[in-house]
Amino acid sequence: MSQSRSEMRNPRKRPKKNKKGLKIFLIIVLALFIALGLFIWKIYSDVAGTTDKIYKDVETEEVRESSVDINKKEPFSILLLGVDTGDLGRTEQGRSDTMMVLTVNPNTDTTTIVSIPRDTRTEIVGHGTTDKINHAYAFGGTSMSVNTVQSMLDIPIDHYVEVNMQGLQDVVNAVGGVQVTSPLTFSSEGYNFTEGVTASLDGKAALAYSRMRYDDPTGDNGRQERQRQVIQATVEKVASLSTISNYQDILGSLENNMQTSLEFDDMVKLFNNYRSAAGNIQQEQLAATGTTIDGIYYGVVSDEEMNRVSDLLKEQLELN
Template sequence: MEKRSAEKRRKGRRKKGNGWLIGLLVLILLAGGAYLFRKPLTALAFDLFVSPTLESTLQQSYQPRGGGSQLPAPEPVSYQDKPFSVLLLGSDKRPYEKTRGRSDTIMVAAVRPKESRVLLVSIPRDTYVQVVGRDADHDGVDDYDKITHAYAYGGEEMSIDTVEKFLNHKVDYYATINFQGIQDVVNAVGGVSLPIEEDIENKNPNHEQFKIEGGKPIYNGEEAMYYVRYREDSDFNRTKRQQIFLNSFANKVLTFNGVTKIPELLDIMGHNFQTDMQPSFIVDLGKQVLTQTKPQISSFTIMGEGLKIDGTYYDQADEKDLEYAKSLIENWMDPNTTSATLKLPDRQEIE
């Protein structure tokens, strides 16, 4: 009797051991399958959790140039095989302010959907340019001023016109977001990873006071907002930080959990985000990006030298940098450019 009981216990242990082993194998197979079919699963998640609400949510942010909100006929999906450009504007407007604020961040993104590649060309906010449509003296000649002021004077319309003249490139779309929107969406995805090795502190008494602790694995929305706005070292470093943040945030959103949060993120931004990209176009593009390889982001900043006019500081754009930026955009926007002939910036600014 005792012998049979011992044998029974041994069989029981073997069954438990086999159950544990089978369970582990199932987990490995499931994990392997999830990895193998990660693109279809992401597309499925997009269809299940994102598409049903994304297009209607995006209509809140749709704002065509020149006013109005009537949605035109959807653009054909085949358009996403072609390169397109977007003027990205980050406004410094606070929630309590009635003015539209200035554009602290000014980037032209040349997007090549077919190859899943993006070029970011940054223009420092203090760059001295001719602001198209701004004629304060009514002498028939557009004023020269900091490029950031184009948004304050005439919103995205004046910013678009000014950037197009400066870069000799007609942008296809624009997108604006204010810094409150950045803070909220970063918190919604649980923070972002930023390469801050030492403390960053705003010490200028004329600037908003803050301190960001270095060496943290994750930074919240407020810290991320301060990171992209800090400029007490140089305008070049500031634009570099903005590029790094965009890359880090994109990586966070392009995870499975991040994908399911896209409608929530757009809803959070609400009126903090505006674009003239049609909702249907963004939905189709989003799904296309998620089912391809991870987007590769290259970046270039137009450098300049300090310039003082009547006691006001400006950045005078380096002519060689400006011409090089124009050639990069022209190359990336050419549909006949191949992977072999695609120009990569001669200095990479995203680490």
């Protein structure tokens, strides 16, 4: 049976339609890739701009013979300072309400966080006095804090990150809040927390949760444990894809409340070379005994405890 002209033309039309559909699909895919590329470039550009604004180098005593080489994946340390400037409307220099030493070792994929009690009695390097360690910031800012911690723990501090207390509230809000499980039952600044219960906290609640210490049976040690909880929960939230839509709010909160000696290129290298260590965090506490000297309360650290923590950090930094 012979085919009609229309039947003979059909086989020729179908390939044309398929080719046209394929072209449209490829154009859509290309447009999506271009849009994604522009979005990634925008994020990259915004992050670079923010890190340029928060970067601030400070003069500190050199402890290492040569600077740590991030390209070679050498272990390094960071001093985290949470200062009370900006909290409750303060505008003066303030003191370091929180002090933590972080060591990051990519060879063991381990990050160690050591909390230093704010009342720890030690020599304030550069001030010629023995005082509470949190006064180092009031006397000489970040530089004196770094030098004092280096001297007390006998380790190098390679970088610092400083955040004011208002910044903690803003960052937590920017990431959409954090979840923490309270180790005890207490009330603070109108918020109630229950032992063993996981609660979702906005910035103001997180600040109240991390700041209370007088009603904690373990005093400043308990407060530092809760501060580490909030910091770790915030870092994990920032690192998750769920915050990508809020990245500009996060950058804005950091820009207004944070300073660091890490430059943008450093942060990129840290992400590429050290991110596996961020998944294995070990928390330690420098234990101090409360003592009153000349009518002033101090936390006194024994030689054995100081040596224990110093040796631990040296091991993490591969200095032994």
